[in-house]
Amino acid sequence: MNRVRFVALTAVLAAAFACPGFGQSRHPLTFDDLMKVHRLDDPQLSPDGRSIAFTVANVDLDANKLVSHLWLVPLDGGEPRQITSGAGSDSRARWSPDGHTLAFISTRGGSSQIWLMPVEGGEPHALTSISTGADGVTWAAHGSTLIFTSDVFPDCTDDACNKQRQDEADHNPVKARLIDSLLFRHWNAWRDGHYTHLFSVSADGGTPRDLTPGAYDSPTFFLGAPDGYEVSPDGKEVCYTSNHMVGDAGQPAAAWTTNDHLYLVPSAGGAARDITPGVHGSDSSPRYSPNGRYIAFTAQNQNGYESDLFRLRVYDRQDGSTKELTTGFDQWVSGFSWAPDSDTIYFVAPDHAVQPIFKTSVSHPHVEKVLNGMLDGPSVTPDGKTLVFTHTSVVQPTEIYRASAGGSDLAAVTRLNDALLATLDMSPAQTVYTKGALGASIQNLVVKPPRFDANKKYPGLVLVHGGPQSAWEDAWGYRWNPEMFAAQGYVVIMTNFHGSTGYGQPFTAEISGDWGGAPYEDVMDATDYLSKLPYIDSSRMGAAGASFGGYMIDWIAGHTQRFKALVSHDGVYDNRSMYGETEEVWFPEWELKGTPWSGSPLYSKWSPSSFAKDIKTPMLIVEGGRDYRVPEGQAFQIFTALQRRGIASRLLYFPDEGHWVLKPQDSRFWYGTVFDWLNRYLHP
Numbered sequence: 001m002n003r004v005r006f007v008a009l010t011a012v013l014a015a016a017f018a019c020p021g022f023g024q025s026r027h028p029l030t031f032d033d034l035m036k037v038h039r040l041d042d043p044q045l046s047p048d049g050r051s052i053a054f055t056v057a058n059v060d061l062d063a064n065k066l067v068s069h070l071w072l073v074p075l076d077g078g079e080p081r082q083i084t085s086g087a088g089s090d091s092r093a094r095w096s097p098d099g100h101t102l103a104f105i106s107t108r109g110g111s112s113q114i115w116l117m118p119v120e121g122g123e124p125h126a127l128t129s130i131s132t133g134a135d136g137v138t139w140a141a142h143g144s145t146l147i148f149t150s151d152v153f154p155d156c157t158d159d160a161c162n163k164q165r166q167d168e169a170d171h172n173p174v175k176a177r178l179i180d181s182l183l184f185r186h187w188n189a190w191r192d193g194h195y196t197h198l199f200s201v202s203a204d205g206g207t208p209r210d211l212t213p214g215a216y217d218s219p220t221f222f223l224g225a226p227d228g229y230e231v232s233p234d235g236k237e238v239c240y241t242s243n244h245m246v247g248d249a250g251q252p253a254a255a256w257t258t259n260d261h262l263y264l265v266p267s268a269g270g271a272a273r274d275i276t277p278g279v280h281g282s283d284s285s286p287r288y289s290p291n292g293r294y295i296a297f298t299a300q301n302q303n304g305y306e307s308d309l310f311r312l313r314v315y316d317r318q319d320g321s322t323k324e325l326t327t328g329f330d331q332w333v334s335g336f337s338w339a340p341d342s343d344t345i346y347f348v349a350p351d352h353a354v355q356p357i358f359k360t361s362v363s364h365p366h367v368e369k370v371l372n373g374m375l376d377g378p379s380v381t382p383d384g385k386t387l388v389f390t391h392t393s394v395v396q397p398t399e400i401y402r403a404s405a406g407g408s409d410l411a412a413v414t415r416l417n418d419a420l421l422a423t424l425d426m427s428p429a430q431t432v433y434t435k436g437a438l439g440a441s442i443q444n445l446v447v448k449p450p451r452f453d454a455n456k457k458y459p460g461l462v463l464v465h466g467g468p469q470s471a472w473e474d475a476w477g478y479r480w481n482p483e484m485f486a487a488q489g490y491v492v493i494m495t496n497f498h499g500s501t502g503y504g505q506p507f508t509a510e511i512s513g514d515w516g517g518a519p520y521e522d523v524m525d526a527t528d529y530l531s532k533l534p535y536i537d538s539s540r541m542g543a544a545g546a547s548f549g550g551y552m553i554d555w556i557a558g559h560t561q562r563f564k565a566l567v568s569h570d571g572v573y574d575n576r577s578m579y580g581e582t583e584e585v586w587f588p589e590w591e592l593k594g595t596p597w598s599g600s601p602l603y604s605k606w607s608p609s610s611f612a613k614d615i616k617t618p619m620l621i622v623e624g625g626r627d628y629r630v631p632e633g634q635a636f637q638i639f640t641a642l643q644r645r646g647i648a649s650r651l652l653y654f655p656d657e658g659h660w661v662l663k664p665q666d667s668r669f670w671y672g673t674v675f676d677w678l679n680r681y682l683h684p
Contacts, residue, residue, distance in 0.1 A: 026424055028425055028426075028449075029481070029487045031672075037420065038056050039056065039057040039058070039478075040400060041398065042054055042092060042377070043388055043390060044095060045381060046119075049383065052400060053072055054073070054400060054414075055090070055092070056069060056070075059664045061664050069083075069089070070090050070093045073400070073414055080416065083117070088108030089107050092105045094137055095139070096203070102117050103116055103139060103203075104117070104124075105136075114146065127146070127205060128201060130162075131159050131162055131166065132152050134150055138227065139203075139231070140267075141232075141290065143235030144202055147199065147211070148201070149198055151196050154195050154215040158207075159207075182583070182585065183583055183584075185628045187659060195218075196219060196220075197211070198210075198212045198265075211238055211240075212240060217254065220282070225285055225298070226287075226335050231267060236268075238264070239262055239275075239288070241282070245259045256586045258305065262275050262286055276297075280299075283298070283299050283313075284298050285298045287337070289343075295314065297313055299313045299324075304586045305586075306469075306584070307501075308505075311333060331351060332349055333349050336378070337379045338380070339380045340382055344359055346358070346378045348378060348389075350502030352431075353502065355375055356370070356373060356375060357378050371387070374474050376392075386402055388401075388413070392475045393475065394426075394428060394429040394476065395476075396476060397421075397476045400412075425450035425451065429447050429494075431443060432493075434525050434528075437518035442496060442522050444526050447482040449486045449487065450486065459489065460527075460537075461491070461544065462523065462527050462541070463492060464544070464549035465494065465500070465549050468500075468547075468551075469501055471500040471501045479661060482494060489683065495522055497518070497519040497522035497523055499519055512590060513602060515548075515602075516605075517606075523543075523556070527543075541563050541682075542681065544566065544678070545567070547629075548572075550630070552571075553619070554571045557611075565619075565620075565680070567674055569623075570629075571638075573608050573609050574609035575592060575603040576596045577637070578631075581631040609638070618649065618681060619647065619649050620652065621635050621652070622661075623652070624658050625653065627657070628658070629658075632653070650673075
């Protein structure tokens with residue numbers, strides 16, 4: 001196993017923080033500090049390669065929301081400047097082919113619509129006024145066509161029909177729902193008969209055209225993936241991803257399959273053509289080469305397995321052939337970008353606790369690492385000489401960087417958070433390896449408290465990540481920021497147990513069917529390591545996690561009493577009832593090897609509810625009322641069991657939050673409640 005202990009960017013940053021005289025009056029990270037961070041996202045190179053448009057979101061605590069606006073910065077450096085302001089939020093800036101206009105999504109008019117703004121100066125104006133709202137705008141590389149997404153009623157053929165249907169539903173005193181098929185709600189929202197469709201519209205305005213009619217999501221939603229659609233360089237064609245699979249009774253099968261295909265449709269409208277037929281995993285994130293010959297996309301082989309290996313493939317529009325560009329590469333391909341030569345592709349993929357930039361090519365498909373670090377969103381300047389991307393670490397919020405196409409000459413393009421960081425006392429994440437199950441060596445990230453003193457005794461805190469096919473990374477965060485926990489005086493350990501990404505697909509796959517087995521052993525071995533450190537008080541150990549991390553906390557509670565306090569957020573407690581409550585049923589069917597009625601013993605074997613009689617540790621349970629991935633019944637069940645058995649327990653319930661706590665004031669309450677619970681037992 002390649003033990004990458006520190007990435008270059010993190011090491012440089014850590015050295016800066018350690019310099020004498022740097023930040024003499026620094027203090028531990030507080031919630032107020034966390035809310036002051038400028039949240040940079042979505043850097044977009046101008047067609048001439050000289051400027052970058054990007055989004056900056058800032059917290060408005062009084063309004064209890066994030067407000068985002070658009071900024072510009074020269075690629076070669078210089079002072080970034082904000083170019084939109086006012087009521088509403090602005091996001092997703094996209095350059096026109098000539099570089100003179102930015103299209104973006106804004107809520108300034110009261111609903112989400114496409115707006116256009118002259119880059120050289122002038123007032124923005126609305127391009128769309130569609131009643132169902134517009135999102136995901138993008139331009140053709142040449143021409144005046146824009147495409148966007150909107151959630152519509154599939155049997156409506158125009159906007160007037162959609163508006164009438166929605167108005168009738170809004171004003172109907174009867175709020176009952178009639179449901180005929182699965183996936184009737186998803187993540188944090190009820191579908192209510194809506195499907196995501198792609199629309200095209202001229203930059204000169206006019207009536208948008210629905211390109212993907214029918215009772216299918218086109219594009220398909222895929223969490224964390226790049227756009228599932230793109231318009232061809234000449235503007236004549238759109239490629240998108242959609243799942244048209246049906247069940248035995250002819251009903252839509254999107255709730256239990258991941259068989260997303262790529263389709264081509266004329267941007268003027270017409271019949272769609274499937275270019276990745278067959279039964280397999282998800283084909284998504286299509287990207288046309290600059291010369292228009294190829295469509296690159298991410299592909300999975302196994303239907304129903306959302307965590308199958310994401311490969312990079314290209315479809316040749318000349319001969320209809322498909323070619324894999326990452327054969328032998330055993331990490332998930334994520335965001336990617338074509339170089340101007342229409343041959344080289346730069347992409348990011350996890351590698352241990354970081355996400356480097358790699359490259360491959362159509363003519364010579366061989367993966368090479370270009371630049372190490374926790375990087376994302378790579379793009380290439382028109383001359384092919386410079387990469388633009390974002391970088392983050394545990395001690396640095398996201399900023400925009402550039403480097404040569406070969407990975408040298410690294411430089412920061414933005415430093416919007418430098419002034420805030422200069423006031424903070426934070427410890428970079430350190431990597432340690434512990435023994436694990438199945439003979440594996442397990443990577444952990446350790447974050448120590450500010451002003452750490454090895455001669456003192458600190459309580460230890462084990463954080464368990466969700467996914468479960470995900471990983472703790474050397475990255476800044478807002479919901480489970482390890483620096484926030486370290487600032488409370490805890491030595492924090494974050495374990496990348498079996499199932500984590502970044503260690504090869506076999507390691508990722510080993511969690512399936514073994515939720516409480518190897519992953520639990522890995523976490524306990526990491527806990528052993530932490531508790532034996534000379535500066536840890538082993539009598540004051542806590543553990544916390546969300547999603548699968550919440551499941552693991554529920555599992556831990558029934559299998560060990562070594563922790564003094566536990567925090568379970570949105571965790572699965574009872575596998576059998578979870579199957580009937582969740583929406584993406586492909587997930588439990590794959591992970592637990594069947595349905596509850598098919599005879600799979602794993603629903604009982606790996607269910608924390610089977611061990612409720614053994615729970616003794618005080619537990620805080622957190623749940624969102626709009627969490628449809630791990631619905632509230634799971635939290636209510638374990639809270640009922642703990643209360644009935646007389647175990648110290650508390651339920652924190654957010655009626656208007658989903659799987660994540662996103663509203664700033666809710667986040668403040670979350671951190672305060674979690675810290676109060678942990679401190680009660682670990683800081684007596």
